[in-house]
Amino acid sequence: MNKLLIHACCAPCLVEVYDVLLKEQQSLNISEMDIIWYNKNIHPKVEYDKRKKAYIEYVKSLDKTPYLIDEYDLMSFTKIASSIEDTEYTSRCDYCYISRLEKVFIYAKENGYTHVTTTLLISPYQNHDLIISVLLRLEKKYNIKFLYKDFRPLFREGQRKSRELGLYMQKYCGCIYSIDEGRWQGI
C-alpha cells in the first residue's frame, strides 16, 4: 500500500499540487494521501501565524486533517543561517530545505508513509534543482520514495485560484533574510 505525505510550504502552493495529485492518485498507485506543514523558516512570528492559519483553513476545506509540526524558532534558524560557511550546508537555502524536509521524512518514516513530495516544487522562485538534490539525499537516507513532478507550469494557475479563494498570499519567500533581499514570490 503506497501512502504519500505532501509537505506544504504554504496554502497557495498547495492548491494546484494537491488537485493534480488527487487527479493522478490512481495512476500513481497511491492509496492514501496526507498533508503536513513544517516551515520553521518563516519569520517573523506574525507572518508564520498568518501562513499557518491559511494552511489549516485550506486543508480543512478539503476535508483533510491539517497535520503540522508547529515550530517557530527564529534564534536557531538565524544562528545557523548567519554562519553557513562554518556548517556542512552549501548555502542558507540548502540548510532551509534540508532542515524542513528532513523532519518531514522522519515524520513519514514514523507514520508508515512510503512516498514524500513537497509543494516547494511548484514555485519558479525556489531553487528547483537544489530541492531535488535534497530530496534525493533524503530518499536514500530514509528509504522513502521521493515523488517527483515538475509542478512549475501550474504555478500561475495556483496563484489565480488562491486569489479567487481569498487565501492569504505572502509577499516574500519566508526567512528574515528574504525580506531584506526582496526575494519575492512574484505574487
Ligand code: SF4
Ligand atoms: S530565501 Fe527562502 S528558501 Fe532560502 S533560506 Fe530564506 S526562506 Fe529558506
